Amino acid sequence: xxxxxLRTMISIxxxxxxxxxxxxxxxxxxxxxxxxxxxxxxxxQDKKAEEMAQNLVFQYDNAxxxxxxxxxxxxxxxxxxxxxxxxxYDADENILWDAENHDMTLCHQMMDTISLRMKENRPGLxxxxxxxxxxxxxxxxxxxILDVSHYSPYYLNEDDFRFLSALNRILFAVGIISLTGAVxxxxxxxxxxxxxxxxxxxxxxxxxxxxYHADFQKKVRTKELLELTQSVDQMAAALEEQENLQKxxxxxxxxxxxxxxxxxxxxxxAILEGVWxxxxxxxxxxxxxxxxxxxxxxxLERLRQAENENLKLQKEETxxxxxxxxxxxxxxxxxxxxxxxxxxxxxxxxxxxxxxRMKQVISNLLSNxxxxxxxxxxxxxxxxxTKDAVILRVEDDGIGIAEKDLERIFERxxxxxxxxxxxxxxxxxxxxxxxxxxxxxxxxVTAESREGHGSCFTITLPEK
Ligand code: ADP
Numbered sequence: 001x002x003x004x005x006l007r008t009m010i011s012i013x014x015x016x017x018x019x020x021x022x023x024x025x026x027x028x029x030x031x032x033x034x035x036x037x038x039x040x041x042x043x044x045q046d047k048k049a050e051e052m053a054q055n056l057v058f059q060y061d062n063a064x065x066x067x068x069x070x071x072x073x074x075x076x077x078x079x080x081x082x083x084x085x086x087x088x089y090d091a092d093e094n095i096l097w098d099a100e101n102h103d104m105t106l107c108h109q110m111m112d113t114i115s116l117r118m119k120e121n122r123p124g125l126x127x128x129x130x131x132x133x134x135x136x137x138x139x140x141x142x143x144x145i146l147d148v149s150h151y152s153p154y155y156l157n158e159d160d161f162r163f164l165s166a167l168n169r170i171l172f173a174v175g176i177i178s179l180t181g182a183v184x185x186x187x188x189x190x191x192x193x194x195x196x197x198x199x200x201x202x203x204x205x206x207x208x209x210x211x212y213h214a215d216f217q218k219k220v221r222t223k224e225l226l227e228l229t230q231s232v233d234q235m236a237a238a239l240e241e242q243e244n245l246q247k248x249x250x251x252x253x254x255x256x257x258x259x260x261x262x263x264x265x266x267x268x269x270a271i272l273e274g275v276w277x278x279x280x281x282x283x284x285x286x287x288x289x290x291x292x293x294x295x296x297x298x299x300l301e302r303l304r305q306a307e308n309e310n311l312k313l314q315k316e317e318t319x320x321x322x323x324x325x326x327x328x329x330x331x332x333x334x335x336x337x338x339x340x341x342x343x344x345x346x347x348x349x350x351x352x353x354x355x356x357r358m359k360q361v362i363s364n365l366l367s368n369x370x371x372x373x374x375x376x377x378x379x380x381x382x383x384x385x386t387k388d389a390v391i392l393r394v395e396d397d398g399i400g401i402a403e404k405d406l407e408r409i410f411e412r413x414x415x416x417x418x419x420x421x422x423x424x425x426x427x428x429x430x431x432x433x434x435x436x437x438x439x440x441x442x443x444x445v446t447a448e449s450r451e452g453h454g455s456c457f458t459i460t461l462p463e464k
Contacts, residue, residue: 006194007187014186015179022175022182030171034164042154046132049148052079052086053134060136060143067144072097079148080106083114083155085129087147096144114151121161127151196220200232207232212240252413256296256427260289292427299429303412306357306436313354313440320392320461321348323355324381327362331370339376342366346383351390351461357437364430365394365457372455373398389443390461397454406447410435434459 052075059068067088076086076099085107088096100107111129118127130152136144156164199216206214214236216229264286270276325344328335335342362381369379373396384391401409405416413428434457438445442462449455 006197007190010190010193011183011186014189015183018179018182018186022178026171026175030168033167037160037164038154038156041156041160045150045154048082049084049132049150050134052084052148053136053146056088056146057136057138057143060138062138062141062143067096069097073102076102080110083110083150083157085111085149087149089145089147091142091144093145111151114155117158117161118151118155121156125153127153127155193222193225196222196225196229200228203229203232203236207236207239212236212243249412253300256413257293260293264289296427296429299427302360303429303433303436306360306433306440313357315352315354315441317350318353318355318358319348319350320353320358320390321346321383323358324362324383324392327359327366328381330363331366334367334370335379338370338373340370340373340379341377342369342379342381344381344383347385349383349385349390351463353441353461357440361434361437361459362392362394364434368430368457369394369396369398369455372396372400377454385463388463390463392459392461393456395454395456400451400453400455401447401449402451406449409447410445 055075056072059071060066061068067090072088076088076097079086080099080103085099087098087100090096095101115128118125128151129149131147131149134146134148135142136146196216196218199218203214203216216233220226220229267276267282267286271278271282276282321344328342328344331342334340366379366381373379377397380393380395382391382393382395384393401416405414408414409416410431411428412432415428435445438459438461443460445457445459447455447457
């Protein structure tokens with residue numbers, strides 16, 4: 001299938017519409033004007049015949065009972081030139097003056113010219129010469145009879161036809177001028193629409209080649225096109241963000257994997273080369289490093305799930321108090337091991353959340369609280385409710401977080417104290433998962449802490 005440019009389509013469409021409109025207007029106005037003109041001519045012709053009859057009445061001398069034949073002759077000749085053949089009779093129908101008798105050749109010549117002209121120019125009119133009879137009265141007394149014969153229903157002379165063809169030429173010229181104007185306007189319109197679209201196509205190509213900062217160069221005036229360019233800009237920004245995220249993730253993961261892998265491989269190398277004795281302790285270290293790697297991989301898997309499943313949360317009305325209690329129950333062994341006291345407090349507030357995802361959130365926060373608490377400490381899980389939100393706080397009286405770290409702990413792979421979290425087995429992903437899930441629910445998470453005194457993580461969730 002052949003594809004045409006938007007510019008061509010709009011220009012041709014515009015020109016065709018204007019062509020049709022101009023054509024219809026020309027035809028309609030031509031028909032209307034001709035009709036009006038013919039009606040006018042017809043009325044004028046009847047009026048003229050009547051005027052002649054009226055004028056003739058004054059040419060009769062009632063006292064003498066005589067007609068002014070000189071005037072009648074002059075009027076008859078004038079009328080003949082205008083296309084009227086007149087005959088005047090006295091009251092007893094005796095002929096007084098007859099144009100045909102007077103100049104037979106001229107009369108026939110005139111009749112032939114008019115008939116021929118009308119048949120040529122108005123073939124459908126089917127006209128002929130007809131006689132109109134006027135009874136001439138003076139003081140209620142019949143003084144004569146006038147027969148006026150003219151081409152009926154109407155006839156047009158040379159000047160009339162010249163006027164009509166001049167009118168047609170004007171209409172034609174107006175049509176051509178409007179058509180040219182329309183084609184030019186169409187081209188301008190087509191340009192103003194197609195240029196930004198063509199530029200958008202170029203920009204999207206540049207984006208697909210990795211140039212996320214391609215510029216649209218010119219501002220567009222059309223609302224929809226402006227929205228189109230804006231959404232392409234937003235798409236480019238989102239793609240760039242996604243690409244950066246991917247790059248960061250790859251380098252973060254590589255960075256996280258490098259140290260334990262290097263450690264394990266150098267230790268194994270030393271053992272293989274006989275430099276190191278494969279003691280229980282050394283093999284234990286290798287085992288721990290490998291365990292950490294396995295933990296890291298499963299953390300990454302969980303993060304991927306949290307990020308991917310943002311869109312498919314299975315929300316349901318959930319009692320957060322009960323949910324927190326069930327998570328605390330799962331931590332029983334670890335709590336006992338560290339001799340920690342952990343309680344769920346507050347109200348039975350319900351929120352519309354995905355219970356499994358929310359369990360993961362509470363579990364990550366509790367796991368941190370347990371990891372970073374001193375033996376014999378206490379952890380509290382408090383559920384509260386405000387006007388339109390449900391609040392969940394996980395508080396501990398553990399080692400706390402330094403102020404400089406506090407704003408970064410939600411970043412991926414961020415650990416406040418690397419050597420310390422290595423010991424505790426964290427990879428710096430737990431809080432990233434918490435934040436991702438909470439944000440997917442339309443909520444937010446904040447942290448407060450005083451180093452050495454404990455930390456408090458607050459989650460605010462919308463009720464609906
Ligand atoms: P990790 O797996 O290392 O615990 P997180 O993302 O869960 O990763 O936490 C990031 C960092 O925030 C941790 O390394 C730790 O330094 C700090 N942190 C998180 N929770 C607490 C807490 N309750 N008390 C003290 N420090 C914490």
